[in-house]
Amino acid sequence: MEKNHSHHHDLHKEETHTHDKHAGHHTSDFKKKFIISLFLTLPLVVLSAAIQDIFNYQLVFPGTDIVQLLLASVLYFYCGLPFLKGAVSEVRDHAIGMMSLISVAISVAYFYSVATVFGFHGMDFFWELGTLISIMLLGHWLEMRSIMGASKALSALAELIPKKAIKLVGEKQIEVSINEIQPGDKLLVRANDKIPTDGIIRSGETHIDESMLTGESRPVKRVISDPVIGGSINGNGTITIQVTGVGDESYLQTVIDIVQNAQNAKSRTQNLADRAAKWLTYISLGAGFLTLVVWLVLGRELSFAIMMMVGVMVIACPHALGLAIPLVASNSISKVASNGVLIRNRTAFENSGKLTTVVFDKTGTLTVGNFTVVRVLSLVENYSKEDVLRRVTSLEQFSEHPIASAITNYGKMHEVEKHDVSHFESLTAKGVKGVIEGEGNAVLSPKALADFNLSPKEQEETAARTVVYLVISSELVGQVELADEVRQESKQAVKALKDNHIKVFMATGDNALVAKQVSDELQLDGFFAELKPEEKLQILTDLQAKGEYVAMVGDGVNDAPALATANVGVAIGSGTEVANEAADIILIQNNPEDVSKVILWGKLTKRKMMQNLAWATLYNVIAIPVAAGVLYPFILPPAISAAIMSLSTIIVAINAQLLLKEIK
Incomplete structure (x- = not known):
């Protein structure tokens, strides 16, 4: 079963009164x-x-x-x-x-x-x-x-937004409280800073890490007129944004409202x-x-x-x-805490043996959550894979792009010796180029190959990956493929759950091609892709409406509403504080295999x-x-x-x- 779920769902809110016998006591x-x-x-x-x-x-x-x-x-x-x-x-x-x-x-x-x-x-x-x-x-x-205490998910969500912002008034830069910002204001966001609120880029370009908000595994390129989300992390470019959403109108507030409704209804x-x-x-x-x-x-x-x-x-x-x-x-x-599992909601833990379905987030849960090189290919006989990696690493060491950083880190890990590079040049939105051993070398994106009248050889396994190409003297000689790597423990985790007759699905904000590749590799029962937080929540409620007893396993802000709604919410401990606070159970070791252990315990x-x-x-x-x-x-x-x-x-x-x- 495969599903590409990307359209909007209305939330079905249910008011369920719950009683806490320990309310008011410490x-x-x-x-x-x-x-x-x-x-x-x-x-x-x-x-x-x-x-x-x-x-x-x-x-x-x-x-x-x-x-x-x-x-x-x-x-x-x-x-x-x-x-x-x-x-x-x-x-x-x-x-x-x-x-x-x-x-x-x-x-x-x-x-x-x-x-x-x-x-x-x-x-x-x-x-x-x-x-x-x-x-x-x-x-x-x-x-x-034995219980860790009441959920602090909402306060943890609020902590994602910085308390100060730099407002532009004419030529002046004024530091203001986040509460003073109004729609239409212009804000300066420096490199590596958190974006203070939703807005539109008015100057500059950058790559923005939205992974913990949307589930998108790759840093997203944003240029003038593109929207940005409050709480996401700016990359290496300084940008100016015009505020579009503050308070109740912001993306993060929407998530807060969903979590609050889910906790009240659970x-x-x-x-x-x-x-x-x-x-x-x-x-x-x-x-x-x-x-x-x-x-x-x-x-x-x-x-x-x-x-x-x-x-x-x-x-x-x-x-x-x-x-x-x-x-x-x-x-x-x-005892389970000493085995790397923290129980926040005892009742959910007691009932984990009733689970019939487990829904995993992808980025940071089934996958490592970081871009990494997964394959290096030579496309011509006179260059080996090692030659391709050495040249690509030598060029990318001068770039600050997230893909370049992933390749450089991979090269360091494999102790790749770099070439001397001269005449280095960064090609905006295309790649990088330079001279190595007297020859022109370029590392290019698939779209940029057209400028050299070259076209990549289509390969099905690369469709869900990010690929850069090595071109030497106008000849396509190699490629490097990057992806968010599947955790080694994920296959064993899925197998253990299926052996217990539990269905396993994946729900992710990432694109359908990437989701399909991970789903096929892990042999899941199905996947849902390109989801917003409220749509992840809807997946959970739809499964529950069919009589399934559902666990949600995730690590990001976009998982928080689903974690709060699931019969058993399980957070990967390396994830955001928001996810941890919204969950019933936290896996300290970040190991998906522990989900099957939790069910047994x-x-x-x-x-x-x-x-x-x-x-x-x-x-x-x-x-x-x-x-x-x-x-x-x-x-x-x-x-x-x-x-x-x-x-x-x-x-x-x-x-x-x-x-x-x-x-x-």
Whole structure:
């Protein structure tokens, strides 16, 4: 399947409300509250009547209940505040999850225990309250610590634009803030500077690097009346531009808007623990109230029925569930980081095993991202390939053109000895010429050959490459071909993905001939070429609309909207900060092969999470009915519940550690 996709698509914007249970909190908040909670919980455990019964000691003094009440109140209202706020937010957003479950358990435990202090018949749950809050704070701290933080894609995009520009007022050059620039202003852009805003060249000519904005692998020649894009990098020529687009009208602002819309619309799957917690909240409330009603109907006193109800609600929030996912996530994310992969969005990583399609950017992702010599040919018998390269390198060393730089670097890498060159001359938009060993030599572009009444021999494999020709005394004697070289790892990456029955496509801003060559070389399932950022995004949404679970792998500003929209966005670490910030996963080693490893690691992590959830849920399946009194007259004492809870937590922790051996 081959596609040349170059026409404009309308964006289909979808408003999807998402809920962030950690909104408004920082990693340090949970850590601080966890430490405080731990210190407050220790005396509650020591003073608990249930614990004293188990370990056969007695520690009672006047005001014991009041001390416990004060400690528990600080625990509930200060350390438990993130959960209470989170529960309110979940209820408001119709997204019942872990925060709601924890809040139900700690609220029931606290207020029931307060009632026992003031005369209500029953045993308090203060120590259960403390351990529950402490372990849940630990779990959320681990969870937040393992995630790199909120996306800064929009601010990173804004950083591409320089803060100052040189404005021309008559003969004067005045440095002004970028915010002071208006359409119609004339700006001076010196060699190698960033272009401050969209505009039209009014004087000078240059080659501009637009690769990280448009995906075009070659520096683009720009002359008078040609447009330029704000944020691109000027080459070796000084130019004057007339401003055409500032603020909302600029190309870069269009990209910013697309990324913002994509991030707002991207529905991040509610994670496993929250989905389990949602049902456990309903089960906890339902089972608790059912327990209360049944015991009252059976004629037991209100205090007994309430005690049984509270036991069910407290036990329904197992400590293991609070650690089941965060421990696995923390271990997994730290382990894959040591293997060169940074996880920014844990949910996307967990779901990477569901991928059916991977879409790669070309420039800098499947390819190296730099022009390089890929072939040297001699076209006549009396000149070898080495002769051709030596003469071309000797002439190009005096040129500042990007193609010349690539050839010169190639010559240095291969330790090519240069000829002495005299009468060197740069031929504008045509090439260079000079005298070597008494003969006229010229390195020319294909179009410039016509001036010498020469025509290149058409070769299919050179159609997607940049070619320069060596002419000696009006004879065409050789050619040098340049291209953006395919990474060595790309073939293995594509093969590994296909072996996992995952379709592989390429979406690039580069031209169709170049895209086809790379697609054929890598044996991709198809390609899309000459794309604008919004069109890359449309490719993703079209595939998703067909039921595909899609990963986007890219490195440039033009990839950011697609990275933010994909089910799993993967950035090559050597790419732009914008791409890294918009992605869910970053490959530090710049190796496309790591995409298949991420999928494998994601599957292992998800499986381990499911195992832990299964164990944590099994605890509930057994403990809730027993706590409700189905085995009456046997009643599950709080101390026994605590022992089961501890065993469950230990098993979950050990299982999470085993993941470290599985990720290699």
